[in-house]
Amino acid sequence: MAAPMSFIDARPPPARRPDARSWLRENLFSSAGSTLATLLFAALLAWAAAVVLGWAVVHAVWVADADECQAARGIGACWGVIAEKGRLILLGRYPADESWRPVTATVLLLGLVVASCNRRLWNSWLALLWPAVSALYLWLMGGGAGLSRVATDLWGGLPLTVMLTVASLALAFPLAIVIALGRRSTMPAVRTLCIAYVELVRGVPLISVLFMASFMFPLFVPPGHSPDVLVRVVIGITLFAAAYMAEIVRGGLQSVPRGQVEAAASIGLTWWQAQRKIVLPQALAAVVPPIVNNFISLFKDTSLVTIVSLYELTGALSLALDSDPNWRPFKAEGYLFIAAIYFVFCFAMSRYSLRLEQRLARSHGR
Amino acid sequence: MAIAPRPAPSRRAKAASARARRRSAFYQLLAVAAVALLAWWLASTTLQNMRLRGIQSGFDFLWAPAGFEIGEGLLPYQSTDAYWRAFLAGLVNTLRVGVSGIVACTVLGTALGAGRFSANAIVRGVCWGYVELFRNIPLLLQMLTWYLVLTQFLPPIDEPARIAGWIVMSKNGVAFGAGEDSPTLSPEFLAVLLGLSLYTAAFVAEIVRAGIAAVPRGQMEAASALGLPSRRVMRLVVLPQALRIIVPPLTSQYLNLIKNSSLAVAVGYPDLVSIANTSLNQTGRAVECITIIMAVYLALSLLISVLMNRVNRGAAIKER
Numbered sequence: 001m002a003a004p005m006s007f008i009d010a011r012p013p014p015a016r017r018p019d020a021r022s023w024l025r026e027n028l029f030s031s032a033g034s035t036l037a038t039l040l041f042a043a044l045l046a047w048a049a050a051v052v053l054g055w056a057v058v059h060a061v062w063v064a065d066a067d068e069c070q071a072a073r074g075i076g077a078c079w080g081v082i083a084e085k086g087r088l089i090l091l092g093r094y095p096a097d098e099s100w101r102p103v104t105a106t107v108l109l110l111g112l113v114v115a116s117c118n119r120r121l122w123n124s125w126l127a128l129l130w131p132a133v134s135a136l137y138l139w140l141m142g143g144g145a146g147l148s149r150v151a152t153d154l155w156g157g158l159p160l161t162v163m164l165t166v167a168s169l170a171l172a173f174p175l176a177i178v179i180a181l182g183r184r185s186t187m188p189a190v191r192t193l194c195i196a197y198v199e200l201v202r203g204v205p206l207i208s209v210l211f212m213a214s215f216m217f218p219l220f221v222p223p224g225h226s227p228d229v230l231v232r233v234v235i236g237i238t239l240f241a242a243a244y245m246a247e248i249v250r251g252g253l254q255s256v257p258r259g260q261v262e263a264a265a266s267i268g269l270t271w272w273q274a275q276r277k278i279v280l281p282q283a284l285a286a287v288v289p290p291i292v293n294n295f296i297s298l299f300k301d302t303s304l305v306t307i308v309s310l311y312e313l314t315g316a317l318s319l320a321l322d323s324d325p326n327w328r329p330f331k332a333e334g335y336l337f338i339a340a341i342y343f344v345f346c347f348a349m350s351r352y353s354l355r356l357e358q359r360l361a362r363s364h365g366r
Numbered sequence: 367m368a369i370a371p372r373p374a375p376s377r378r379a380k381a382a383s384a385r386a387r388r389r390s391a392f393y394q395l396l397a398v399a400a401v402a403l404l405a406w407w408l409a410s411t412t413l414q415n416m417r418l419r420g421i422q423s424g425f426d427f428l429w430a431p432a433g434f435e436i437g438e439g440l441l442p443y444q445s446t447d448a449y450w451r452a453f454l455a456g457l458v459n460t461l462r463v464g465v466s467g468i469v470a471c472t473v474l475g476t477a478l479g480a481g482r483f484s485a486n487a488i489v490r491g492v493c494w495g496y497v498e499l500f501r502n503i504p505l506l507l508q509m510l511t512w513y514l515v516l517t518q519f520l521p522p523i524d525e526p527a528r529i530a531g532w533i534v535m536s537k538n539g540v541a542f543g544a545g546e547d548s549p550t551l552s553p554e555f556l557a558v559l560l561g562l563s564l565y566t567a568a569f570v571a572e573i574v575r576a577g578i579a580a581v582p583r584g585q586m587e588a589a590s591a592l593g594l595p596s597r598r599v600m601r602l603v604v605l606p607q608a609l610r611i612i613v614p615p616l617t618s619q620y621l622n623l624i625k626n627s628s629l630a631v632a633v634g635y636p637d638l639v640s641i642a643n644t645s646l647n648q649t650g651r652a653v654e655c656i657t658i659i660m661a662v663y664l665a666l667s668l669l670i671s672v673l674m675n676r677v678n679r680g681a682a683i684k685e686r
Binding site: 026027028030031034037038041042045186187188189190193200202203204205206207208211212215216218219220221222223296300301303304306307314331332335338339342343346347350 | 395416485656
């Protein structure tokens with residue numbers, strides 16, 4: 001006779017929301033190895049936090065007093081150096097009583113950049129706003145027409161970093177579109193020229209381009225017509241960034257289905273009309289996240305101009321501290337300070353680019 | 367009713383396509399002419415400027431004695447040697463730091479990228495924190511900071527610290543062995559190497575993470591359904607597939623690392639750019655020195671691309 005059949009008891013349903021205990025068990029103590037790693041890393045992190053807090057907060061000197069800082073050396077950080085030299089680090093050698101000018105100009109420029117990243121604001125107003133804000137920026141920084149003149153060699157610090165990034169990227173953008181279109185052209189000569197430019201520029205380091213801008217450029221123009229070193233560096237970074245951006249734009253152009261161009265041609269649009277009205281709007285919307293990433297790397301790369309003696313954020317720090325024996329020993333704190341500034345800017349932008357990417361992926365999924 | 371065959375292209379259509387061909391030829395000619403004109407104009411103004419300022423040109427200076435010392439290097443070199451030997455020593459220094467950097471950033475980056483998939487939340491968090499911290503601070507600043515840390519916090523030369531008896535650390539750098547001429551890593555080299563490898567590792571980690579994440583979940587589930595232990599699932603199933611996605615962007619990170627090694631000039635490590643910079647200041651031959659830098663980096667980029675393409679062919683899907 002067959003054994004009586006019996007049902008296996010039903011398993012309890014999984015917990016609707018994992019509680020803290022099950023989360024901990026799953027994520028920190030799931031196995032012997034994991035438990036060991038948890039204990040090891042927790043101990044290390046606690047030790048590091050204690051050391052850092054002790055140095056940076058508990059034993060730190062917050063007042064701008066060089067003797068007190070000297071006494072606390074090795075035990076506590078000297079944030080007084082920031083209080084003392086903050087303006088020099090952030091604004092470089094810009095005249096002290098005109099500080100409001102670089103601050104206002106930079107805020108305006110950053111506001112414009114943030115607005116330009118928002119697709120809903122892409123209209124003809126924005127196209128007008130760019131030259132207007134640029135002119136306003138140059139007027140505020142350089143002076144003239146009511147404001148005292150400030151030579152470009154006095155510009156420095158964060159405003160210079162922001163300006164170099166924004167100016168080079170804005171100038172590189174139209175150039176990049178032309179190169180990207182050229183690289184996809186059916187004309188072999190145009191295509192070859194564009195490929196050669198992109199590969200040549202991407203094969204050399206930015207430093208060699210900056211050396212070229214600073215040492216070789218004066219030889220390229222008729223004697224006596226060599227522009228200011230700031231202008232030369234902006235031209236150099238622009239030509240450099242255009243090659244990288246052209247590749248990004250090309251990626252965007254490739255993502256537009258062929259059918260779009262064919263549909264445009266079949267309703268009678270010319271090649272230029274099709275590019276301008278059909279292809280580019282779709283391609284550029286797709287490349288906003290990588291362009292923001294390019295903006296981040298360019299923002300970091302502008303630190304290189306200190307090697308050709310322009311005092312942007314990194315250069316301004318050396319300028320502020322190297323010449324002052326009282327405060328020179330506290331350069332580490334200065335490095336941490338500007339590292340924090342770079343980090344805040346780059347981290348915020350990278351989060352923004354991530355969000356754009358997710359939104360783009362959602363709208364493609366529809 | 368049958369559809370009538372299309373008529374042969376009319377004479378007008380033929381004329382239109384001939385016009386299009388002529389127009390295309392005209393545009394191309396225009397582009398080439400514009401570039402040639404620009405090049406001619408740049409060359410002629412440069413020559414005129416050089417004549418006016420009495421700047422000598424040509425690569426003949428490469429055979430003159432350089433007259434400056436080089437801090438360190440694998441190649442025997444002294445200040446009476448010719449410029450070309452100095453450039454060669456600089457190139458060897460660039461390769462030395464570049465190759466060590468590539469190895470270090472690959473090992474560290476792979477560990478960090480794989481760490482993002484750890485079962486342990488703290489390990490995941492530490493790997494995430496590392497990547498965000500190191501890739502959002504300029505490389506130059508990181509290099510300068512490492513250099514400052516090394517020169518400020520290493521013990522003085524006359525009272526060096528010893529680890530395990532044979533690693534000697536002082537402001538001279540890290541020496542392996544107590545002898546006078548034991549192999550030494552200078553603070554400049556270490557600062558450049560630390561900066562390059564820690565910075566690039568953050569990018570490599572993101573590439574590895576994306577590569578592993580792109581392997582469909584079903585692959586892992588199928589492998590464990592077959593009874594493979596998790597380590598072999600990773601080694602036999604996930605990594606070979608992830609490698610296909612990882613290799614191309616990894617190549618461009620290697621290229622970036624080599625190009626970024628040019629920042630060594632900021633901490634005084636005698637790489638190619640720093641030698642060229644010194645030579646430029648001594649001889650005034652800007653065009654020649656910058657041309658050498660660009661040509662060498664272009665050649666290096668090409669070389670790495672070729673090598674990595676070969677690796678990529680090994681990793682790509684083998685279709686029968």
